[in-house]
Structure formats: C-alpha cells, structure tokens
Amino acid sequence: MIERLQISNLRNLTQVNLQSTVCNVVIGANGSGKTSLLEAIFLLSRGKSFRHHQPKRYIQHHQNNTTVYARLNDSRTLAIQKQTDATTILRLNQATVYNQSILTEQLPTLLIDPSTMDMLEQGSASRRQLLDWLVFHMKQGFHPQWVAYQRLLKQRNSLLKKTRQLTQVQLAELKSWDKGLSNHAALIHHYREQVFTEWQPYFAKSVLQLLPSYAEQLSLSYNAGYDTHVALDVQLNERLEQDLQLGYTRIGNHRADIHVHWRSDNTIDNQPTNKKVSSSDPETPSKLPALKEQAANVLSRGEKKLLITALRLSQLPLLLNDNKDSGSFDNSSTSRATPVVLLDDITAELDDRAIGILLSTLAQLPCQVFMTSLTDDIVPLVNELWSKPRLFHVKQGQILSVD
Numbered sequence: 001m002i003e004r005l006q007i008s009n010l011r012n013l014t015q016v017n018l019q020s021t022v023c024n025v026v027i028g029a030n031g032s033g034k035t036s037l038l039e040a041i042f043l044l045s046r047g048k049s050f051r052h053h054q055p056k057r058y059i060q061h062h063q064n065n066t067t068v069y070a071r072l073n074d075s076r077t078l079a080i081q082k083q084t085d086a087t088t089i090l091r092l093n094q095a096t097v098y099n100q101s102i103l104t105e106q107l108p109t110l111l112i113d114p115s116t117m118d119m120l121e122q123g124s125a126s127r128r129q130l131l132d133w134l135v136f137h138m139k140q141g142f143h144p145q146w147v148a149y150q151r152l153l154k155q156r157n158s159l160l161k162k163t164r165q166l167t168q169v170q171l172a173e174l175k176s177w178d179k180g181l182s183n184h185a186a187l188i189h190h191y192r193e194q195v196f197t198e199w200q201p202y203f204a205k206s207v208l209q210l211l212p213s214y215a216e217q218l219s220l221s222y223n224a225g226y227d228t229h230v231a232l233d234v235q236l237n238e239r240l241e242q243d244l245q246l247g248y249t250r251i252g253n254h255r256a257d258i259h260v261h262w263r264s265d266n267t268i269d270n271q272p273t274n275k276k277v278s279s280s281d282p283e284t285p286s287k288l289p290a291l292k293e294q295a296a297n298v299l300s301r302g303e304k305k306l307l308i309t310a311l312r313l314s315q316l317p318l319l320l321n322d323n324k325d326s327g328s329f330d331n332s333s334t335s336r337a338t339p340v341v342l343l344d345d346i347t348a349e350l351d352d353r354a355i356g357i358l359l360s361t362l363a364q365l366p367c368q369v370f371m372t373s374l375t376d377d378i379v380p381l382v383n384e385l386w387s388k389p390r391l392f393h394v395k396q397g398q399i400l401s402v403d
C-alpha cells in the first residue's frame with residue numbers, strides 16, 4: 001500500500017507530497033489535477049500514462065522531466081523519472097533497476113476510468129491488456145515469454161515491411177524466428193488460457209452483482225489469436241505469402257482477444273433453420289430460437305459501463321485469492337504489494353446503485369483505493385464503508401489533506 005506519494009512536474013502538479021491510507025478521495029473542480037494524480041500512480045506502476053504515450057505531453061510545460069516517488073507501508077520505495085526525450089530512470093529501494101516489470105510487480109494498479117468505458121467497441125488491444133494484467137500478476141513465467149515473443153515479432157514485421165520477395169538467407173532467418181515465436185506462443189497461450197478459466201466464475205459473480213438481469217445471458221470467451229491446435233510456425237509458414245503482401249504478421253498471440261457474448265434466455269437451441277416461426281402457428285414452440293450476439297451490440301451505454309466495471313472488478317478477488325494461495329501475502333521480501341485501484345470520476349460514469357456495489361466490494365478487499373470526484377457527494381458512502389478514509393481537495397494543482 002502506498003503510504004507516501006511525491007509527484008513533481010506532472011501536468012499541473014508541480015510539487016505534491018501526500019500521506020495516503022487505504023481509501024483516498026480526491027475532490028476538485030474540472031482541470032484541478034485529479035486525474036493527473038491517478039496518472040502519476042499509474043505511471044509509476046506501468047511506466048506509461050493511460051492518457052498519452054509521449055512523456056512530453058504529461059511532463060509539465062517548460063520542464064525537462066517528471067518524477068513520481070512512493071513509499072509503501074513495508075518501507076519499500078519506488079520511483080520513476082521520465083524525461084521529455086522518453087528516457088526513463090527507475091528505482092526500487094533507491095537502487096536503479098532496468099526493467100519496468102520489477103516496479104509493476106511491486107505496485108499492481110487497476111484503473112477504472114472514463115476512457116476504459118469504451119473497451120468493448122475498441123480494437124482488441126485494451127481487452128487483451130485486461131487479460132494480460134491478470135496473467136502478468138498471476139503467472140511469473142508469462143512476462144519473459146511475452147517480451148521474447150514481442151522481440152521476435154518486431155524483427156519479423158520489420159522484415160515483412162522491407163520486402164515482398166525474401167532471399168534464401170532471409171527465408172532461413174524468418175523460419176528460425178517463427179520457430180522461436182511458436183515456442184513462446186504455446187506458453188503464452190497456456191498461461192492466458194489457465195488464467196482465463198479461473199477468471200470466468202469471478203466474472204459471473206460480478207455480473208450477478210452489477211447486472212443481475214443478465215446473469216444467465218452474459219459469458220466470456222477467449223480467442224488465442226491463432227489456431228492453437230496447430231503449431232504457430234506451421235501456420236505462419238502457410239500464410240507467409242499473405243503476410244508478405246500485408247507487410248505484417250496477421251496471426252499470433254498479439255492478436256488474442258476476449259469477447260463478452262450475450263445469449264437470449266427463455267430460448268431453445270437448434271431451432272430447425274427451415275422452420276418458419278409464427279406466433280399463430282399451433283406447432284410453434286412456446287420458446288423462441290436462441291439469439292447470440294456480441295454483448296456490445298445489445299447492451300445500453302450504461303449497461304456497457306456496468307459490464308466493463310464487472311470485468312475489472314472481477315479481476316481483483318481472483319488476484320487476491322491467487323496471492324493467498326501462492327502464499328505471497330507474507331512478510332518475505334518477495335511478497336506482492338497490495339493492489340491499488342484507481343477510480344477516476346466514477347460518479348460521472350455509474351449510477352448510485354453501481355457505485356454502491358463497486359465501493360462496498362472494494363471496501364471488503366485488501367486493496368488500496370484512490371478515487372476522484374468533482375463533488376463531495378461520495379464522501380458519506382465512503383465514510384460508511386471505510387474506517388478512516390483520507391479526503392483531499394485539489395485546486396490548481398495544489399493538493400490539500402482535509403483532515
């Protein structure tokens with residue numbers, strides 16, 4: 001859990017130094033700097049912003065760098081400095097580290113913000129990241145495989161981009177990369193599939209809480225991005241001509257996706273397709289044929305937000321149970337940090353009932369929460385759910401603790 005947070009030169013946050021607790025509520029007007037505070041914590045955890053990829057966008061104007069520092073309740077310290085040319089300096093317990101994943105492991109952050117509310121309609125990347133967030137934190141072997149896969153994929157794509165006609169030497173090189181890709185792909189898929197299977201009952205439970213009328217109708221599916229019954233290199237070889245025309249690799253783990261499906265209830269499956277259904281036909285069965293659709297095509301905008309909240313929220317108890325099972329909530333130096341949940345302006349996104357369910361679920365879990373809000377309407381509920389929440393007011397980049 002973050003106990004002390006220091007930020008310098010991130011957007012309008014020139015110097016922030018605050019002491020945080022389990023639940024932290026940050027209240028301020030539009031443009032005061034609330035989201036920037038969450039952005040800083042996310043940056044420390046993930047090495048990137050959830051708003052802009054280029055550091056010069058979030059580094060304060062006329063400054064060369066931004067720094068975020070956190071001291072956790074077990075005295076571990078984490079720090080990141082991003083410079084305008086994207087140079088990154090990372091520190092764990094004052095020692096320089098060269099891999100962002102080391103900080104990510106120490107500080108798992110889960111973000112629920114307005115921009116993630118479109119993930120059902122967007123391309124697969126944000127949904128894949130949703131699954132990979134869990135896989136990263138639950139399966140230690142995943143990240144090195146993913147890094148190695150990405151490296152080979154990049155090499156392959158740059159070759160495909162360069163030429164449409166491979167020389168013998170290039171072909172031999174490509175085949176050796178494909179072999180490597182195939183080995184990493186099998187493991188990446190294995191980890192993802194395992195975690196996906198464990199996730200499903202948690203997702204069903206969250207849907208039951210947040211979208212009870214859809215409890216029987218919504219289900220998740222995972223698409224590996226290629227046919228997992230055949231080795232990836234065999235498929236890449238078969239598709240080589242197409243990939244050369246496209247200039248990139250069309251199939252593989254980098255194309256994996258998760259989908260939420262909606263299925264009508266009160267239905268029958270296997271309705272003969274040649275049978276005309278008519279309500280006046282005495283032979284017409286009382287139930288209608290089953291309908292299946294992507295949930296995004298059926299749910300209202302508000303329901304989609306609830307669904308995305310259910311997807312996110314369901315990940316936490318799974319991760320926390322996994323931590324317990326793997327014995328990592330002990331005092332050893334390898335113990336995982338408490339997950340930090342970043343809720344940006346949820347009152348603008350969700351109705352009161354959903355906010356109540358979301359917050360009461362979070363209050364029961366061993367996680368830390370930072371939430372932002374335009375008004376203090378949320379405070380009575382927070383006071384009911386958490387024993388000593390901290391309240392902060394933000395004004396033009398100045399953050400003041402209320403208590």
Ligand SMILES: Nc1ncnc2c1ncn2[C@@H]1O[C@H](COP(=O)(O)OP(=O)(O)OP(=O)(O)O)[C@@H](O)[C@H]1O
Pocket residue numbers: 010011012013028029030031032033034035036037056057058059060061374
């Ligand atoms: N690179 C930058 N340098 C300095 N200030 C910036 C930079 N980028 C954005 N800002 C300013 O930082 C302020 C804080 O923005 P932020 O998104 O954190 O506000 P917010 O409190 O979350 O607002 P809202 O409630 O409207 O979402 C804005 O006024 C914006 O103009």
